[in-house]
Amino acid sequence: MSWLLLCSHLLLFPSSSSFNFLCHHDENSALLQFKTSFTIETNPHCDDESASKTTTWINGTDCCSWNGVTCDTVSGHMVGLNLGCEGIEGTLHPNSTLFHLVHLQTLDLSHNDLSYSHFHFKFARFLSLTHLDLSECNLQGEVPIQISHLSKLESLHLSGNDELVWKETTLKRVVQNATNLRDLFLDDTNMSSIRPNSMELLFNQSSSLVSLNLGGTGLSGKLKKSILCLPSIQELDMSFNNNLEVQLPELSSVKILDLSHTNFKGPIPLSFTNFTHLTSLSISGNNLNGSIPSSLFTLPHLTCLNLDNNDLSGQIPNVFPQSNRFEELELSKNKIGGEIPSSLSNLQQLAYLDLSSNLISSQIPDVFGRMTKLQYLYLADNNLEGQIPSSVFNLTQLLELDFSDNKLEGPLPNKVTGFQKLFELRLNDNLLNGTIPLWCLSLPSLVNVYLSNNRLTWHIHDAFSSNSLESLYLDNNMLQGEIPESIFSLANLKELRLQSNNLSGLVNFQIFSKFQNLSGLYLSWNSQLSLNFESNVSYSFNQLEELELASVNLIEFHKLQANFTNLDDLDLSNNKLNAIPNCLIETNHLTFLNLSQNLLTSTDQLIEMAVNNEDLAELNLSSNLLNGIIPQCFSNFQYLEFLDLQKNKFHGTLPSNFSESISVLNLNGNLLEGLLPKSLSHCKYLKVLNLGSNRLEDKFPDWLQTLQDLKVLVLRDNRFHGPIANLKIKHLFPSLAIFDISGNNFSGFLPNAYFKNYESMKNVTQMGGDSSLPYMDIRCLYYERPCTDSVTVTTKGNVLTLGRIPILFVSVDLSRNKFEGEIPNAIGELHALKGLNLSHNRLVGQIPQSMGNLTYLESLDLSSNMLTGVIPAELTNMNSIEVLNLSNNHLKCGPEPEQHHSPPSTNNIWSEEKFEFGWKPVAIGYGCGFVIGIGLGYFVFLIGKPRWLVMIFGGQPKRRVIRRTRVRRSNGSTQMVQMS
Template identity: 50%
Template structure:
């Protein structure tokens, strides 16, 4: 019996070992041969190219997964492949972040894998292939991720066949995938198990908003947990039934056009993440938000929400992230943070918050990020805080004052600190926040010496210390201790010593941007530092003299060089290499410009204005050039202009001695924005061939020898964006160019969002490019280094125009200045000029105008300068409003005028002889209307602006102009600036 039992046991053991071996063999060769073949063929259609994804945030690493796919091996062991343990069919394929590049063919063998249950091809590049209808064959799929695959075109209707889907991600690049309404609705009806829908940046704009497309969300399955429709262009209303879906936890609708129609929520909601940022939502915060008590993240940034923050938000005690930035909230930030003890990040930037920060804010022990920049927060910071984990603190662009507390500079975890553009004063204390990477204290009222501890912050990558009151000697070489430093901005140093006290060559290994402004720089010629990676160098306004030193010449990586507003006399032979922008304006350079740039291959912007350059226009600039902006105004150049020009944005040659014909090749500059050829010796007719350059905003031809009539061309698109039109001081004749005037569309439309401190310029360069111009006032040239966008003028003075003033001028509602003086105009002053309510100056002097002064001109409440002298006007002078401020000079030389301010009473007008021709010379002031105001005003305005930029908002300026300041706005901001630059302008 024992032997029998032993025999049975041996048989069982052998069978067991056989079965184990059999299944081991099966498990090592599970892959179905057809699936293996399909995968190997699929592999041949693509290449591995990690460079396509090196800047992807989602793929911190890319994996060459298909490198493990080899013929003769089990496909179930391949990276990214999952097989069914019984059948051997491939049921899972994950090639996300695989850096695959190639076309997705509809006949691809991928679609032979009909047993797939999960498929992810996310973050690969399928070369903008259409999204194939063959994906609808995967009827067993529960998870499909095709996000950011560079598919394009209409999403096929067959996608709705995937009825077992639990998770779907079709996120697109730049709306490459488009939905038809029927396809989307059919998908949502058929997929009753969906828990996650992510359709970010797919295009839903074709879905008609009449029935509120968002209503389909409320009809979705009760299983839905996550819905993300970021930037889908869907439009509609967010209602209670959407927020009341029983299992919905994550709802992301940001960057769409939505409205809120919420009443008090009576449901129990599980919503934890709600993102409605950048949706155009208006009005106050709905009280219903306070009932979403499970929220951990609430983002309402970049809307038009107003009013105050309701104290009921303190009910959201689970909040970890709260962002209310870039709205129109006002008043004091309520003291509600004592209940929000879990808060880790808080965004309140770019609103109109005032007064002090609430004390409960500084008691948040978990807070790691605080954004409260660009408001009107005032007062000092508290002496003590409870922050234990703060890593980012952004308070720039406020009215904070007092000294900087020690805790700000001693938080051990702090990495980003921005206190710029406030009113902090006093000395900077020692800094022991050694984790700091970003430190910006620019434009405060700080003074004294830099603390020695700054040079111990070895993790710094960005440092800004511009001010006006630094004292002592700053040894620039010390900054070389900060070997991680990439961006350095300094200004206002009493003495900035570049030359090292030793013979050691200091290397700034990682420095990319260096800006040293308005300091007393010494030793710049002898400096021996090395900057192997510097691409941006600005040393403007430093009284630097002599030639450009060798250490600048040796910067092979330099792309931007600005040495403007110094006394540089010689550039020598600069090795241009990669240089893209050069600004040597306002110096004393007298080189022959003819071959100055001929080895400059990549220059896009050149500003050599206000120097003493000589020679002819450099032909090499226009031969295969990348040039976009060229400013050579106020030099001593001569000769004719070349026949060809590159596609320029700006060209300013004002104040030279160029002659000959205007180059017709400029008509090929399709993006031309600014053309200033004033004050030269050009002799030609009006350049009608420029009329179709739609981007042209500035056209200045004043002070040349141009002649003839300006043709009244029939067109509906003549100079549509022109806002500065100056053809004064020429020999033009005939009638005023009515056809042009009536098409000046940009002069007609008064923008509701005009920032008075925004300037005309381009954004091709790291710091932008400000357009400048020279205006002649009373034979005195004045330089405008920046042109406000509100500087809208038309000057046709000192020509030989005749006939009547056309009524259509009264449609140019945006005009600030109109000058038609010193012509041969006849007839009455048009009543339509009374419609120019933005007009600040009007000069119609020295013509032959007759009739009465229209009473409508008294509607011009902004009018500061009026000159109607030396005409044939008659009747009584209108009274009231601005007309009560004008003196006799505005009217003299008109024999028939009477009434104040003249001494002639209207009931007893003596006969007088017609004025002699000598009277025509009595008044002459070029651009007096706006230019006089801008002449003093621009100096004052820019000066005040510089003060605000440099030292914060001065209290006397706050009192003078009402306490509201123009704030620097973040991207996408659409608000009107609070003050107008013209309030700063004065009249001589």
């Protein structure tokens, strides 16, 4: 055959391989063009195997053989395209060649980044489509009404496109036209414009729906129980619609039901027990109350139950099912008390158990021996006591164990037979004692160990060894001696917390560079520990983000040479530093800087350090020897939330501008002068403002009243003057809890409008038996950091500096001014007050009877005024009072009540020790040096409530005739007065 003839033959009869191509040429080209319109990146949220489809799309090969492509074997048309989790990035345009594939029946573009492309109406061209998945694609705009043309849809997934908006008419047409629709997942799209009452019209024809997810769609209003009575529904999720009030629908066929965070109110309905097909029930994060019905645990197929974060109370029912079917049980964050029932051991299939954040007390029962499949066990934040039962340490499948925040005590076992798969161990905040066992730092899979806030010790010669351990929290224990050398063999350690122990010895800082992945090092508050820094060594801490070395005797710290490229948090407080090493000045990522309680004198280094770190959120330079004018750069960082410069020698005026992000500003105890900058009124997030003990001279800053979040305002001991205007502002200081303007020259009447509007001072929160008060320091709570701010107050006759501010400490101090007029009756509405000081003013009139309503008041000082009239008997209602000072006024007692004689006693003197008062003697007297404490003594002890000064302090009143009390003269001397 000639060459010409051969070429003609090849043109007329293609090779067998090309002749057998199933894919249509136009669809092949369309798909290749579609690929070139995007970039392909690795999706970190998807498996590596899923992001490899388009690598097989090669020109000249059969597109029906490409990964992610499905073709009809007869027609050759492309009917399926699966590019889920492919890592596609780019915009989907209306002219995209994707819309040329009109024969598609299934299309999956989920978990790609379509760069907030609009949901184009051209999707309606896929008339044969039965399955469409565009979830997590960053689509935006309105869902086109043309999507309702896809009448063959059986599955529609649009989840996670939070800027995708539904109109009521569009959703109605989609549901009505797609009569075979089984799965509808619209969670985290925007359905806020759809009325709940219209949903019955939307879904009343959806007899085919099997799965419906409307979670997090912004639905609001009241959803009637008849609206979602879908006959075939098996999975229903309405969760995280916080403004939607849900009533329990009639769903006899449902298997998975999630109504969490839907404003579900009242007790758990008993009608739940009619849902006999339920396998998973979640009604967490609602307003459910009452006890947990025992019938809930008898549902025959229930394997997952989540009731956490409600107000459920009572005991856990001791009626756990005998069928061993439970796999997940979560009852955390309620008010469940009592004991853990022993019948818990029946749940042998249980893999997940969470009873944390309840009121469960007593000991943990030894019920875990038969629960061999348990993987997650959480009993944290309860009142559990005693030792941890031995059966816990035998669990071989356990991955996470959290018994933190209880009262567990005793030693940990030296050896364990289980825990070989344990990933995380949380036993912090208990009363555990004894030696830390080797297994805590040697188990093969253990990554995080939290043993903080216990009473544990260690053997410094123990050989710790672990290639998996990353976080080790041993702070606030009873660790003594040197840091064991073997701890530095934990090669993969990222976070080491040893602060607040009794560690000692001299440690070369270089040794910590052995931790190549170290991100957090906490050694603070080990006063016997010393860190040495050599000048000829340069350390590498490229991964270090948090370094806390407060109170650890930094020897030759100025010689430190290191690379801290990622340092975010630096605490060097309570040392004796007078200079900062250059390597720290050069850092540029700091957000938290604490150099308080040192010997720093110059601001030059600090200015350079601050300028280099423009993202500072916290700057604490308190209790140093800094002087001069406060640098403007200290106050105007864009993200600055906490600025503490107290107890220095700064003078001059305050900076002209402060960061609008600031929440805590403490300039107490300096030599500042001049006016308050009105720019503070723009600091809308300000919670603590302490300008006490300076030389500021101004009128009362009325513009501060507009700060809705202000909780602490201290202007004491300055030169403020003039009256305080009673402005007519609707919400005046609504959050204020500490108001101290004592030691100034304020005059005029007391600010009656303030007392009427202090909303936070009117509300009393019961603490029950919890002695560990929470604190108002928002900075500490948000960043989970040690609290370092403080405020000085006068309470119970003493000047106190509160290192942290209890939420319930509510105080008003207007003393040492020139206020006049009467005490307003409205002051009796401040029911949460703990301290009230109006002394050393020019107040007249009578003590308001309404003060008797201040039953939480512990300290009341009205001394050195010109009050007159009878001391109101209502003051005897103040059951918490510890210090009462009414001296140097013109008060008198009421008429002497009828005396009650008692049988004689062998002990005829009432002493302070017999009463067990525990407080300074009550000082009540009169001006002009005339003491009539005897009359008041009769009033107090004989008025009919003689137990007032006895019972509230734990003493028992004793009947006797001779009584003795102490009164104070106006000149400060005291006199013991005997009454018979």
